Amino acid sequence: MDWWKQIFAAFKKADIGQVAYVPDAGHAALIDACIADQDIHAIALTTEEEGVALLAGAWLGGVRGALLMQSSGVGNCINMFSLSSTCRFPLPVFVTMRGQWQEFNPWQHAMGESAQRHLETAGLQTRTAAEASEVGPLTTATLDKAFADGGMAALLLHQSLMPAKTFDQ
Amino acid sequence: MQDTRSDTYPLQRRDVVKRLTRGKDDLLVIAGLGSTAWDITSAGDRDLNFPLWGAMGGAISMGLGLALAQPQRRVLVITGDGETLMGMGSLASVALQGPQNLSICTFDNERYGETGMQMTHTSAKTDLAAVAAACGIAVTGEVRTEDALEAALPIILEAAGPVYHAIKVRAEKLDFVLPPKDGEHLKDRFRRALLGVC
Numbered sequence: 001m002d003w004w005k006q007i008f009a010a011f012k013k014a015d016i017g018q019v020a021y022v023p024d025a026g027h028a029a030l031i032d033a034c035i036a037d038q039d040i041h042a043i044a045l046t047t048e049e050e051g052v053a054l055l056a057g058a059w060l061g062g063v064r065g066a067l068l069m070q071s072s073g074v075g076n077c078i079n080m081f082s083l084s085s086t087c088r089f090p091l092p093v094f095v096t097m098r099g100q101w102q103e104f105n106p107w108q109h110a111m112g113e114s115a116q117r118h119l120e121t122a123g124l125q126t127r128t129a130a131e132a133s134e135v136g137p138l139t140t141a142t143l144d145k146a147f148a149d150g151g152m153a154a155l156l157l158h159q160s161l162m163p164a165k166t167f168d169q
Numbered sequence: 170m171q172d173t174r175s176d177t178y179p180l181q182r183r184d185v186v187k188r189l190t191r192g193k194d195d196l197l198v199i200a201g202l203g204s205t206a207w208d209i210t211s212a213g214d215r216d217l218n219f220p221l222w223g224a225m226g227g228a229i230s231m232g233l234g235l236a237l238a239q240p241q242r243r244v245l246v247i248t249g250d251g252e253t254l255m256g257m258g259s260l261a262s263v264a265l266q267g268p269q270n271l272s273i274c275t276f277d278n279e280r281y282g283e284t285g286m287q288m289t290h291t292s293a294k295t296d297l298a299a300v301a302a303a304c305g306i307a308v309t310g311e312v313r314t315e316d317a318l319e320a321a322l323p324i325i326l327e328a329a330g331p332v333y334h335a336i337k338v339r340a341e342k343l344d345f346v347l348p349p350k351d352g353e354h355l356k357d358r359f360r361r362a363l364l365g366v367c
């Protein structure tokens with residue numbers, strides 16, 4: 001199964017009702033699937049930190065959510081992560097990595113190389129999926145950490161899972 | 170020269186908050202950090218209040234997530250102008266989702282009250298109600314007078330939203346009325362009162 005379909009299937013199984021995102025090319029198919037799903041609110045954000053607060057509100061209202069972003073978006077969230085850690089709001093985050101593998105754009109390196117450390121410093125447990133076959137189980141582990149444990153967890157999706165972005169060069 | 174016009178605005182935040190929340194037992198209330206968190210508490214601490222102590226810029230997004238999760242319940246976000254400015258993009262996200270049960274009130278004293286009354290952008294140039302309207306929020310208004318507040322109350326509490334109002338309130342330094350600050354407790358008591366589980 002395509003890696004993104006494994007994430008989508010795990011979302012459905014975990015009864016995810018809100019999926020918030022700032023688009024990344026790597027997440028495009030998953031975002032489209034969430035938009036098309038009748039039972040998922042797919043919520044476009046203007047900046048990733050909105051999603052951290054949004055999912056806290058969803059949880060207050062009894063709904064489970066997940067947050068999608070690219071590695072640059074991690075930097076936009078740092079202070080808002082304190083909401084999840086201080087109140088123990090469940091927060092599962094799915095990060096498509098840039099600046100890691102066949103990266104054409106050097107501006108992606110700063111956050112690509114530091115995103116995992118930033119996430120861990122902010123209190124998120126991190127896992128990396130480097131092979132398509134492990135995305136499903138690692139998605140389930142990430143969702144379990146969030147919802148069974150009131151925790152914060154991120155799944156880093158290795159750039160090698162995605163087609164290289166070449167800017168038509 | 171600082172513009173100190175908000176020192177004499179007629180509406181006072183502690184009165185406004187009482188009229189918004191008193192006796193509205195079903196209302197789900199989120200307050201931004203600082204003065205608005207003390208304001209909602211001054212009207213009576215309740216389990217269905219979620220006062221933020223941090224996460225500046227997050228109050229409106231939190232209200233959006235809650236409103237989408239609980240479409241049958243009215244959700245009211247009460248926050249400051251500084252807090253609104255930090256999360257201004259969230260007004261666009263609210264407009265895009267268009268939850269009918271969400272109302273947002275900015276208590277706009279044109280200052281960063283909590284940090285020493287420094288001027289915010291609304292003291293000079295920025296019109297938050299116009300920002301909200303330009304973002305596409307269906308019902309918006311600016312409230313400066315007693316009469317305008319009287320007219321706005323039923324809209325804020327009942328109209329099909331999303332609703333946004335900038336309520337121009339006097340810049341005043343008031344007593345702290347502190348809610349509980351344990352975030353887990355605030356979350357658990359809210360969920361227990363709303364959902365019966367934490």
Ligand SMILES: Cc1ncc(C[n+]2csc(CCOP(=O)(O)OP(=O)(O)O)c2C)c(N)n1
Pocket residue numbers: 079201202203204205223225248249250251252253276278280281282283284289
């Ligand atoms: C990210 C971040 N930056 C700055 C602060 C400091 N701070 C705390 S309250 C506040 C001002 C809040 O102003 P406003 O929302 O206008 O509320 P008021 O007290 O004036 O009603 C600021 C800047 C903070 N807590 N977090």
